[in-house]
Amino acid sequence: MTSPDTSSHKTVAFHTLGCKLNFSETSDMCRRMTNAGYVKVDFTESADIYVINTCTVTEEANKKCRQIISRCKRLNPNAFVVVTGCYAQLQAQKISQIEGVNLVLGGNKKTQILSIIEQCLASHESKIILSTDILHDKDFFPSYSAGDRTRSFLKVQDGCDYFCSYCTIPMARGLSRSASIASTVQMARQAAADGAREIVLTGVNIGDFGRHQGETLLGLIQELEGVDGVERFRISSIEPNLLTDDIIRHCAASRKFMPHFHVPLQSGSDAMLKLMRRRYDTALYAQKVQTIKSLIPNAFIGVDVIVGVNGETPELFEQTRSFIESIDVSQLHVFTYSERPNTKALAIKPVVPVPERHHRNAILHEISERKRIAFYQAHQGQEAKVLIESSLRDGLHVGFTENYIRVELPASPHEVNTIATVRLGELTSDALALSASRI
Ligand code: SF4
Numbered sequence: 001m002t003s004p005d006t007s008s009h010k011t012v013a014f015h016t017l018g019c020k021l022n023f024s025e026t027s028d029m030c031r032r033m034t035n036a037g038y039v040k041v042d043f044t045e046s047a048d049i050y051v052i053n054t055c056t057v058t059e060e061a062n063k064k065c066r067q068i069i070s071r072c073k074r075l076n077p078n079a080f081v082v083v084t085g086c087y088a089q090l091q092a093q094k095i096s097q098i099e100g101v102n103l104v105l106g107g108n109k110k111t112q113i114l115s116i117i118e119q120c121l122a123s124h125e126s127k128i129i130l131s132t133d134i135l136h137d138k139d140f141f142p143s144y145s146a147g148d149r150t151r152s153f154l155k156v157q158d159g160c161d162y163f164c165s166y167c168t169i170p171m172a173r174g175l176s177r178s179a180s181i182a183s184t185v186q187m188a189r190q191a192a193a194d195g196a197r198e199i200v201l202t203g204v205n206i207g208d209f210g211r212h213q214g215e216t217l218l219g220l221i222q223e224l225e226g227v228d229g230v231e232r233f234r235i236s237s238i239e240p241n242l243l244t245d246d247i248i249r250h251c252a253a254s255r256k257f258m259p260h261f262h263v264p265l266q267s268g269s270d271a272m273l274k275l276m277r278r279r280y281d282t283a284l285y286a287q288k289v290q291t292i293k294s295l296i297p298n299a300f301i302g303v304d305v306i307v308g309v310n311g312e313t314p315e316l317f318e319q320t321r322s323f324i325e326s327i328d329v330s331q332l333h334v335f336t337y338s339e340r341p342n343t344k345a346l347a348i349k350p351v352v353p354v355p356e357r358h359h360r361n362a363i364l365h366e367i368s369e370r371k372r373i374a375f376y377q378a379h380q381g382q383e384a385k386v387l388i389e390s391s392l393r394d395g396l397h398v399g400f401t402e403n404y405i406r407v408e409l410p411a412s413p414h415e416v417n418t419i420a421t422v423r424l425g426e427l428t429s430d431a432l433a434l435s436a437s438r439i
Helices: 020-035 059-075 086-090 094-098 107-123 169-173 183-195 217-224 246-254 270-275 282-295 314-326 352-375
Strands: 013-018 049-054 081-083 103-105 127-129 153-156 199-204 232-235 260-262 300-307 331-336 383-393 395-401 406-410 419-426 434-438
Touching: 013 020, 013 103, 013 232, 020 081, 020 107, 020 153, 020 199, 049 059, 049 107, 049 153, 059 081, 059 086, 081 086, 081 107, 081 199, 086 107, 094 103, 103 107, 107 169, 153 183, 183 199, 183 217, 183 383, 199 217, 217 232, 217 246, 232 260, 246 282, 270 406, 282 300, 282 314, 300 314, 314 352, 331 352, 352 419, 383 406, 406 419
Parallel strands: 013 049, 049 081, 081 103, 103 127, 153 199, 199 232, 260 300, 300 331, 406 434
Antiparallel strands: 383 395, 383 419, 395 406, 419 434
16 A cells, blocks of 8 residues: 655545445545535546445456556556445455555445545555444435436435345445435435436335334335425335335326336246345246236336356256246346355355356347337337436437436437427437437
């Protein structure tokens, strides 16, 4: 570890790896630094301080973090480099050995980033600051993202009690916890005051919101309906066993909660779901999809699947493939299994060879594209409301409909973060979106 010169550190740059939760927390760290007078610069520029908010869901994520650290030092050899997030929480010693790292900050020390950095700068010290006992950590700090994206990610829950056999997140983020409905709604109002028209509720296991306070996610979404200025809410991801029919019914009747669900499946084989220590079976999953589609026929249903987890024989993978073909979902996020330290899946046999894992990923990806394009084309010619987002090219902007169809539409820069009414047209040449004309 190297000791930096502290006097002139005024610029700070942030880089986020991983999930929406990390983006909301990076935004919170950024607000703390800029409110204290630091100037935020782009991560591709030379900065006095770099903050990397890491992920550790796959080995690839760890590798990316190491590459980013050396890039920071190339941009400014005297920079003060901070590594935080899930990889930092789980592999602090290892990260502290990487040339150029000045501070390794445990996942739930992010709210103290300003004072800890200034301590280090003042003392010319390099440090490792960790929450060693994160599994007994009851602290929950809310956050929301603002400024870097059109939609705001609102952190409503953190941690997880499930310990699925392939997953390392509980060890990185601790056990499930959340704030009260009242303070979470207050945070949503702050995000609205900061210009958010669309808010995405995010967390690790958000269906578990409020369990320790005798409150529920349903109670929260009912209260969020009353937040002025926010026209759209999305539920980022919710475990099938926690997606109650009341939540689905609420979204079906709601003007603000979008017809868009993301429900992790992970495997379509009951035998694999048992090995994964998941808390539902395929019958329950199919019933949830059926309930959503019967109450909200145009709903978009996104699905997480992991292929090649230890124990997944070709027969069990075939069960997954045929189950997914049989359910009316809109798109898959297909992850290739990556061994994680200290997880129960490591002891399960057989191990699926890596090339076979990639082969299975390709099979499910093909199914996903077929389902997504069919879902898009089923809406061609229909009227839709689109939140206008970033500029694409030559007067075209990108946006998403209420039921999460990606749209390319004519718009001007001052219309970003406004909602337009369109007629959905043909599939674009790259099949990634539908074209649209303004109504
Ligand atoms: S539900 Fe399972 S996969 Fe999801 S974060 Fe918790 S332990 Fe990990």
